[in-house]
Amino acid sequence: MSRLAGQRIVLGISAGIAAYKSAVLARLLKKAGADVRVVMTEGAQAFITPLTLQALTGEEVRTSLLDPQAEAGMGHIELAKWADIVLIAPASADVMARLAAGMADDLLTTLCLAARARCWLAPAMNQAMWSHPASQRNAATLRELGWQQLGPDAGEQACGDVGGGRMMEPEEIVAALDTELSGNAEHNGALPLDASPEHDDHAPTPDAFMAHAPTAAGPLAGCHVVITAGPTREAIDPVRYLSNHSSGKMGFALAEAARDQGARVTLISGPVTLATPAGIHRVNVISAMEMLEAVNATLADCDIFIGCAAVADYRLEEVAEHKLKKVPGSTALTLNLIENPDIIAAVTHREQPPFTVGFAAETRELARHAHDKLVRKRLDLIVANDVATPGLGFGADDNAAVLYHLAASGSEAAVTSHTLSPRAKRALAQALLDYMLPLYRAHQPTRSPAAP
Template sequence: MSTLLGKRILLGISAGIAAYKSAHLARLLKKAGAEVRVVMTEGAQAFITPLTLQALTGEAVRTSLLDPEAEAGMGHIELARWAELILVAPGTADLMARLAHGQADDLLTTLCLASQAERVMAPAMNQAMWRHPATQRNARQLELDGWRLLGPDAGDQACGDVGPGRMLEPESLIVELSLFPAATTTSRADASGLKVVITAGPTREPIDPVRYLSNHSSGKMGYALAEAAARLGAEVTLISGPVNLPTPVGVTRIDVTSALDMFEAANHQAENSDVFIGCAAVADYRVAKAAEHKIKKTSDRDDLTLTLVKNPDIIAEIAARARSTGYPLVVGFAAETRDVETYANDKLTRKGLDMIVANDVSQDGLGFGSDHNAALLLWRDTSGHPTQRRELPTQTKSEMAVAILDTILERLAERQDTTPP
């Protein structure tokens, strides 16, 4: 984590149960070589004491805007100027609302408005609060105001609910923060204004009203791509199968269930897009005729025969149309368990794709359901050279999304350079 070495980070902690994670986060930031100072809201002190953070950072913790001793030297302005990065973790729904409306009614919000530092927030709240239209509206406004929102994650919550709203784990936040310096490269600036359509997650093919055929796709890779593309300025539409993931901020999400649903949505959205990324694990087959009522188990037979028919090949059809119109650039995914490069190269050629991302899902800890992945990128350049390749080593799916988008932007730039005037 050398990118954090020597970086001056102001860690803001607001009043949520996830504040207990902030102590570990402060420790990891220090371990990565950052200089860390902590500001806590009044409510945050009910969850974790300033003394704990002081012991971990070696710096006095600030809690009050109206501290006569500190304000004698305009302490809040000094802190605002000192910080290179303001990291608010956790960021509650209340704090998000106040910042989205430009309020400065305590030390933390005042610093956020008074500083020109990079600003990052890790939201944390009950799943219903996160999904509420007001919170989503505030999240979009914060993004427009220059905030980077990391998370939230989905899963079990302290209140007993299950869903999006958990603060990202400190280790994940450290990884995300380490990506930020690279996010200012010239190539990524070119994503501004691009229309990107991404499919993600599994499809479900009904057998009867209570059963379906599906696969192990979690949707994490597709969602990471959507989040990264939106951060880089693209207009992103995410066509999602059934997953338990929050919609990335700034992304338009279309929920679908079956392969036919996804086929219809993808064809419509791809028409005016610049890039189409088929990251979803679409079922190759569906039941020819789903039963109207639940199929009952009978005692006179031990087997059940289902007649399956092929689903439309979504990405192949979009690629075929792209060859005649010149757009979008079409990127596919290949989840394989053996002979990864051979099968991916065949799929690249057979379906007429511009690029393919292949990974070995048989490896432990990678692929479906995991937060990490490794991949091989294959493409043919515009000069007709044989397949080009780029290997991406094991990394988080957020990191991989950035690397994949970099390569996509390179391919777009190459295409534009060779397009006749």
Template sequence: MATPSGKRILLGISAGIAAYKSAHLARLLKKAGHEVRVVMTDGAQAFITPLTLQALTGEPVRTSLLDPEAEAGMGHIELARWAELILIAPATADLMARLVHGHADDLLTTLCLASDADKAMAPAMNQAMWRHPATARNTRQLEADGWRLLGPDAGDQACGDVGPGRMLEPEAIVDALFKAPDAAPLMAPDATPDEARPAKGLTVTITAGPTREPLDPVRYLSNHSSGKMGYALAEAAAALGATVHLISGPVSLATPSGVNRLDVTSANEMAEAAYRLAAQSDVFIGCAAVADYRAANVSEHKIKKTANSDELKLTLVKNPDIIAEVAKHRAGALRPFMVGFAAETRDVEAYARDKLTRKGLDMIVANDVSLAGLGFGADHNAALLLWPSADEAGQALGRRALPAQSKATLATAILDCLLERLEQADATASPLAATPYSPQDPQ
């Protein structure tokens, strides 16, 4: 993605194994036309040398707060004033904690306190450290203080663990920092935090991507979902102030900033996570393309072709209907506002209306995935929003058509409508919130 040129970026590097990625990040930023200066903590120098970063940026690398030459002219204050953006990558759990408490015990933390520049960081740590309540508290405080968190990603870690905590890849960091011109800003420049974050206080659970249903150790049933729409919704919801849980099928996407991501593979795994998190949520958005069926029996070994048959017969059984199950089980006063998706190839509105009613949803987002350049795998989409709406004659149907646009912009438009509907539902105190939440075990 093209990035605006000419920005003065202060790249801070702290003591994580992911520091080796910072060299590539510095190179990408320079290649995009930005002026880059690097500040390294003492620990960062154990993973990558200042000389490497100096060669890539063409600028001296600063490592010490008490550098006699630099301090002769109050160098750290000059550097703080020079920066238009401070980007810390990687940002360790220790550094995040020190920034939360306003420490200024090294050059990097001092610059962060002394600068009015925009600030962003890419966390990187062990998955248990990222999930620790202390880190969660620090994350919330940093965001409240104006920091933008990019990631982390999830996957294999250097320590051998698997889970969230990996630093985003450099390309993903650059992409997240400099979005397309039509992408919604994280916060309006002149808005107060509460005005810019209308979803603050809400907990939103979103399912995204496909599921995979194994046939044998090497084959599975799946679909073309890329997860882009669900991830765009998660990013937009977090930017609007919500606490966001993203239940993700297998996709090749980075975790949106400030989002809690849970990776699953099969429909049963997604169902278990959805039932658990729905009970803690104000809003549940079922955006995932869940496989309707799975193999009745998964072969222990690879299914081989046979010479005397041109056919392979599979017995399939139904997967749990996640959105319907969550919708029919209520969570008392905290009953989630239910939003479903209908990806259709014909009679889009008719099928969506039927699904809205049949599954007991509060809103449905319908789109025609047969249109070229829209839907599965594309960066743009159009949608038709439908919801039940009481009128003088009884129950009518609310309707809002959203034209083709980037999925990032579309996500914000969907959430705007959702928040309107949620506010109206709160005002009318729907009786649907009466029964206890007791989801069935996934089939």
């Protein structure tokens, strides 16, 4: 049974084209057994009608703070007390800014201030708006206030732009909520604030309200760690693509390990079947170009970048509009490929790059290829592993690695190595971060001069 069964959810809908997805989201939440009541901003009603949401939820949709009938019973306070969960999807740049500022100028923002529920939001806006420092600052403020962020994804947007800012798909939002509740069962259903009948029995404690705030302690406290994970897919036609065997397990293990050490973690993942770890902001992408856009959107306040994803080196010069058909009499197919952008190099060649860790999955000459990549891409640390070893690497639960970095002198000839023996990927991730920490703290000028 879904953990959402019996949960009382206020679904907030703000203005944006992604509001059409909220109808599907409401239906899926009801299907999972949740009791759903919808609150819409004035702008949201320009994109989807309250009648649609009322038909899907079986409940009257609330749209006005100053509704005389509702306000007779302090309706916004009643609704805030009723909710176990407040979910805003889509969350526009405007509503995020107002929430971050503590404003209460409509029904949605007012009940959010009054609610003691677990709070989630799914951002949705143009990629330029999402990457703007003001939006990133507001998102960070909301995380500090206890809001858990779902997405956004990266990809093609309604306006024709490509980049971060797409609202997560409704199915992914429901799955993420169910996973979060399963991973935090002790906060599921709320304890009363005290034994007095004046308090609502479903209002969470302050600790429960802050359950999703960034961890305050640990060696990486205060750090924003960005991690890429999984494969990318490069479309050939609408039904075929080029990809690789990466499962994403190593990148997800690193995200959990960084979170446990107090970091605020952004996990940018290619298509994998793994659930989002609790307390981690996940961005889903498909192609290398989408991953680059998502990475660029995080770098303004990134302290540590770990490029664990297996990014495709090439993509189709032109993706076929329709499925390619076999040509009678032909025994070969020629695909014209062009080089994808080098995401790691794009990070390290910035004017002020973050501390950067790269990965090298090799099948032969591990040390030579890792050393070349370390210097050529100006990495602070590289994690090399032999994916040809049975039981290790792609798709496996275990892994082993050799860590390489330039010595304190910065000489390209003076490379230090450290071997991590085979172990579970979660344990390997912890060992890798433990080894990385002194290097990060020193942040030695180990990068070689920029490649010509």
